[in-house]
Amino acid sequence: MFWADTITDEVEKRYADKIKAGEAIVVRDEKTASGQVHVGSLRSASLHAIVADVLRSRGVNVNFFFEINDFDPMDGIPSYLDEEIYKKYMGVPLCNIPSPEVGFDNFAEYYGQEYVRVLDKIGFGATVYRASELYRSGAMNDLIKMALKKKDLIREIYYRISKSEKPEGWYPINVICERCGNLSATNVTDFDGELVTYTCSSDTIKWAEGCGHSGKISPYNGNAKFPWKIDWPAKFVAKGVDFEGGGKDHYTKGGSRQVAETIAREVFEHEPPYGVFNEFFLVGGKKMSSSKGNAATAVEMSTILPPHILRLLLLKIPINRQLDFDPEGDAIPILFDNYDRLAEKYWSGVKDDDTQLFNFIHLPDERGDLPQRFLPRFSQVAFLVQMPHMDTYKEVEKMKESELTDVDIAELDMRITYAKHWLADYADDKFIFTLQETIPEIANTLTEEEKKATTQLAEKISQAEVLDGASLHELIHEVKEESGLSPKEFFGAIYKLFLGKESGPKVGWFLSTLGKEFVVSRLRLEK
Incomplete structure (x- = not known):
C-alpha cells in the first residue's frame, strides 16, 4: 500500500462522522518565514499536501491551510544577511522587520512568499494565511485569556511532560513592547483579567535587547503571542485542525508535540488533531537549517528538478524514513530512471503501489490521461548535450527507432534543460565528458x-x-x-x-x- 494511503485511511477512520456529514477535513501546515526556506521543509509540505490530495481523490471535502508564521520573533540572523543591519531586530516579530528587498511589506513576506511560490509550482499549494492575521483578528483572544487563567496548569504540564521548570509567577505569553517593539525581551508579571503587566528587559533573554520599559497592555488582538508549545495547540483550536504532523524532533518523548497535545486537552479542552512525524531531509548527509548558510533551499531544489520529479523524490519513500539526496552525485539521473520505470508500468496497465505513486506525483489536472511518450535516459541525454558533434534529437530518434512525436520532443526538451542545469551547477567531475580531439x-x-x-x-x-x-x-x-x-x-x-x-x-x-x-x-x- 502507498504510504500516504495508510495515513489517509486513519484520517477517514477517525473523522468518519464528520466526513459522512459532508463537513470539511482541515489539514494544516506552517513554516516560520525567518529566511530562505531550506529544502527540508518540503518534507513537511509533502506530508500535508499528499494527505489532502488523497482525501480529495476519495471524494472527501478538504480545507488545506498553510500558515506563513510571520509573528515569531527574529532569533537568529541568516549568514547571507548583514548582521550590522539586522542585529537591532533580534526579538522583534518577523512581520515588523523591513524586507531585505523592496517590493515586500516586511521581512516575513519576502521569504514567505518565496516559499509559497515553490509550493504552488510543485502542486503543494494551499489556502495561505499569516500568523499575525490570526492574532490580530481576535481569533486567539479567548485562548489567550484561557491560558493566562490556567497558567499554573500549563506550568505543571511543562514539568510533567518535558521536565521543563518555569519560575513561580511565570505567564505563558509574550507581549510586544509598546516602546521598542520587542517581543522576546518582555516578561509578563501579572494579569488582571483584561490587561497584563510587563517589563521589557535585556535580562529576559540573552540574545534580545530590552529597552527597560514597564507598562500595562491588553494581550489581545495582536499585542501578544504565545510561546511555541502553547502557540501550536492554540492554532489546532483556532483553525479546527483535523490533521497536522510535524518534524521528527517534535515527536520525541517529552517533546513539543506531546506538550501541545496535553495543553490542547487539559487547558483548551479540545481534542488535538491526528498527526504523524516526518523524518529529516538530508542533502549530502547533512540536516539543513535555514538560519545557516549551508542549506540547500527549497527554491534551488525547485529549479534543478521539474515538479513531477521533485514530487517523486518527496513521495517515493515513506514519510517516516529519512530522505538523503545529493545533487552532486548520481541521485538526479537515478530519480529520472525511477520515474521511467514507474511510467513503463503505468502505461502497461499495471495497478499497484508503484502506479498509485506515479499517479500522485503528477498534478491533479494531469492525471488519468498521461500521454505515452519516449523517455530517453537522463544520463544519456546529459552525455549527448556535452558532445558538440552530435545532434541530440537525431541520436534520441535512433534510440527510439522511429520518428519523435510532439510529446516525445517536449519530454526531450525538458530533459535537455534540466541536464544542462545539473551539469553546469551540480554534477561531479565524473559526469563531465569532453571528446578528446587528439590522443590524450x-x-x-x-x-x-x-x-x-x-x-x-x-x-x-x-x-x-x-x-x-x-x-x-x-x-x-x-x-x-x-x-x-x-x-x-x-x-x-x-x-x-x-x-x-x-x-x-x-x-x-x-x-x-x-x-x-x-x-x-x-x-x-x-x-
Missing part, C-alpha cells in the same frame, strides 16, 4: 595488453558492415572475453582513449555515435 596524455598509462585489445577491436570494427549500438556491444564484449582483461581494464582503456578519463557512458552506444574512421584510428592509437 592518459593514454600513456595503457598496458600492452590493453593496447593489444583496443587494436583488435579496431580491426573488427573496420571489417563490420553494421555499426549500431547493439552490434558494437557484441563486438566489444567478444574482444573483451578474448583479451582476458577485466571489464574495468578493457572499458577503462576505451574511455581513456576517447574521453581522457576512466569512466563514461555505455561503450557500444557511445562509439556508435562517432565516425567509423575516427573510432578505428583512435583505437589503433594513430590519432
Whole structure:
C-alpha cells in the first residue's frame, strides 16, 4: 500500500462522522518565514499536501491551510544577511522587520512568499494565511485569556511532560513592547483579567535587547503571542485542525508535540488533531537549517528538478524514513530512471503501489490521461548535450527507432534543460565528458595488453558492415572475453582513449555515435 494511503485511511477512520456529514477535513501546515526556506521543509509540505490530495481523490471535502508564521520573533540572523543591519531586530516579530528587498511589506513576506511560490509550482499549494492575521483578528483572544487563567496548569504540564521548570509567577505569553517593539525581551508579571503587566528587559533573554520599559497592555488582538508549545495547540483550536504532523524532533518523548497535545486537552479542552512525524531531509548527509548558510533551499531544489520529479523524490519513500539526496552525485539521473520505470508500468496497465505513486506525483489536472511518450535516459541525454558533434534529437530518434512525436520532443526538451542545469551547477567531475580531439596524455598509462585489445577491436570494427549500438556491444564484449582483461581494464582503456578519463557512458552506444574512421584510428592509437 502507498504510504500516504495508510495515513489517509486513519484520517477517514477517525473523522468518519464528520466526513459522512459532508463537513470539511482541515489539514494544516506552517513554516516560520525567518529566511530562505531550506529544502527540508518540503518534507513537511509533502506530508500535508499528499494527505489532502488523497482525501480529495476519495471524494472527501478538504480545507488545506498553510500558515506563513510571520509573528515569531527574529532569533537568529541568516549568514547571507548583514548582521550590522539586522542585529537591532533580534526579538522583534518577523512581520515588523523591513524586507531585505523592496517590493515586500516586511521581512516575513519576502521569504514567505518565496516559499509559497515553490509550493504552488510543485502542486503543494494551499489556502495561505499569516500568523499575525490570526492574532490580530481576535481569533486567539479567548485562548489567550484561557491560558493566562490556567497558567499554573500549563506550568505543571511543562514539568510533567518535558521536565521543563518555569519560575513561580511565570505567564505563558509574550507581549510586544509598546516602546521598542520587542517581543522576546518582555516578561509578563501579572494579569488582571483584561490587561497584563510587563517589563521589557535585556535580562529576559540573552540574545534580545530590552529597552527597560514597564507598562500595562491588553494581550489581545495582536499585542501578544504565545510561546511555541502553547502557540501550536492554540492554532489546532483556532483553525479546527483535523490533521497536522510535524518534524521528527517534535515527536520525541517529552517533546513539543506531546506538550501541545496535553495543553490542547487539559487547558483548551479540545481534542488535538491526528498527526504523524516526518523524518529529516538530508542533502549530502547533512540536516539543513535555514538560519545557516549551508542549506540547500527549497527554491534551488525547485529549479534543478521539474515538479513531477521533485514530487517523486518527496513521495517515493515513506514519510517516516529519512530522505538523503545529493545533487552532486548520481541521485538526479537515478530519480529520472525511477520515474521511467514507474511510467513503463503505468502505461502497461499495471495497478499497484508503484502506479498509485506515479499517479500522485503528477498534478491533479494531469492525471488519468498521461500521454505515452519516449523517455530517453537522463544520463544519456546529459552525455549527448556535452558532445558538440552530435545532434541530440537525431541520436534520441535512433534510440527510439522511429520518428519523435510532439510529446516525445517536449519530454526531450525538458530533459535537455534540466541536464544542462545539473551539469553546469551540480554534477561531479565524473559526469563531465569532453571528446578528446587528439590522443590524450592518459593514454600513456595503457598496458600492452590493453593496447593489444583496443587494436583488435579496431580491426573488427573496420571489417563490420553494421555499426549500431547493439552490434558494437557484441563486438566489444567478444574482444573483451578474448583479451582476458577485466571489464574495468578493457572499458577503462576505451574511455581513456576517447574521453581522457576512466569512466563514461555505455561503450557500444557511445562509439556508435562517432565516425567509423575516427573510432578505428583512435583505437589503433594513430590519432
